[in-house]
Amino acid sequence: MPNLNDLTALCLPTGSRLAADETDCRLSLSLEGQPLPALRLSRGRELNVQLEERFSRPEGQALWTACYWLFARDPDCQRLTWQLQEVPDEAVSSGLLIPTPVSGQYHCERTVFWQLPPPWLGHSLTGSYPQQMLITDGKRHPRRPVKPRGEVYQRFDARLGARVSLRTLDIEQDLARFNRWQNSPRVASFWQEEGSLDQHRQYLSKLVADPHTLTLIGCFDDQPFAYFEVYWAKEDRIAPFYEAGDYDRGIHMLVGEENHRGPHKVASWLSALVHYLFLDDPRTRRVVAEPRADNAKMIGYMQEQRFHCEKEFDFPHKRAALMVLGRERFFDRCRLA
Structure with a gap:
């Protein structure tokens, strides 16, 4: 059985391959060989996440993919705290990110993340x-x-x-x-x-x-x-x-x-x-x-x-x-x- 602490790659349900280079303070992800924005990590009572560069692909997809990796990597992690300079409209409207009273700060809750239907759920009415x-x-x-x-x-x-x-x-x-x-x-x-x-x-x-x-x-x-x-x-x-x-x-x-x-x-x-x-x-x-x-x-x-x-x-x-x-x-x- 794989040790999640040793993860360097993860398959999405769609079959796409997500690869990562992760240290205690930095995470670089790539999806199907195409790089995603690098993230700065600060580990404390909660995991704090900051972007090191702007998105080069759809914002919602990039944010979801990063949240998926971080939650899959650590099944005990209950919340991610994101620091973003621009309002992530798509992620907020879908429920992926929840605004906090602090300007530019958003939470992603494990309990909410796994309730978002895509990509787990097939077509359902x-x-x-x-x-x-x-x-x-x-x-x-x-x-x-x-x-x-x-x-x-x-x-x-x-x-x-x-x-x-x-x-x-x-x-x-x-x-x-x-x-x-x-x-x-x-x-x-x-x-x-x-x-x-x-x-x-x-x-x-x-x-x-x-x-x-x-x-x-x-x-x-x-x-x-x-x-x-x-x-x-x-x-x-x-x-x-x-x-x-x-x-x-x-x-x-x-x-x-x-x-x-x-x-x-x-x-x-x-x-x-x-x-x-x-x-x-x-x-x-x-x-x-x-x-x-x-x-x-x-x-x-x-x-x-x-x-x-x-x-x-x-x-x-x-x-x-x-x-x-x-x-x-x-x-x-x-x-x-």
Whole structure:
């Protein structure tokens, strides 16, 4: 696993390569071999950043790239304090930089930086979809937008040195691997969905037609390794067991490939999955899950990613643990890199 202290290069989610020459007091960055303005650094309780020259490329891109490097380089860094002679209009309007009472001084907060959708989020209309309340099967909930297709999220994980991404499931493309994963004894012991290709085609077709559920495939460097079901909690079977918000999302998780198991991999894909759900709709306040109460390993992994166990409760088919992660807690304490 790469040591972030030894970073000299970092891939952007778009595939571009960001390289750096960094000392305690100076940082020089280049993007795809083209130099970005050099920065002077002053390290104290906060990291203070000053430009040594004017921007030679779009201001917003250069500022974002520098903030990305500095936050990825130090996952414990919570705030950057920028000193700029000219007002960075684009960065201020997007929320990347926040003006302070001191003239020419701006803050970039880690908790805000990771909430900015580009470049992590694929094309999404969810966050701007208008609210109209409906009643389905006796449950009152907002009308849900049309489901996305293709890649919906991407991030380069500096700790793993790999690109983690999420794409929507394609039945023709993914049926055979889904069938293989579900018939694995390890997976079957928790999911209990063993079956034939025809049975699994019917299972997936039902979910594809269900407006409250989105089926996703998780990939490392474009190689599928996991299956996720994402659902709107208000319309789900979990809703009677807690006070579900209109935009709460829930997750079911399955890692199918043995070589992608382990705590360091879980930390990467679970943070990516939660990050995607909070970016997809800024109205989402909580992400929930209901693993089997005796699945101590998964519950432990989730707690390491800031989920907490609110309670245990009984579904007809299992004793479940209600795991909850709030939006504010995720972004305030996230260690994305």
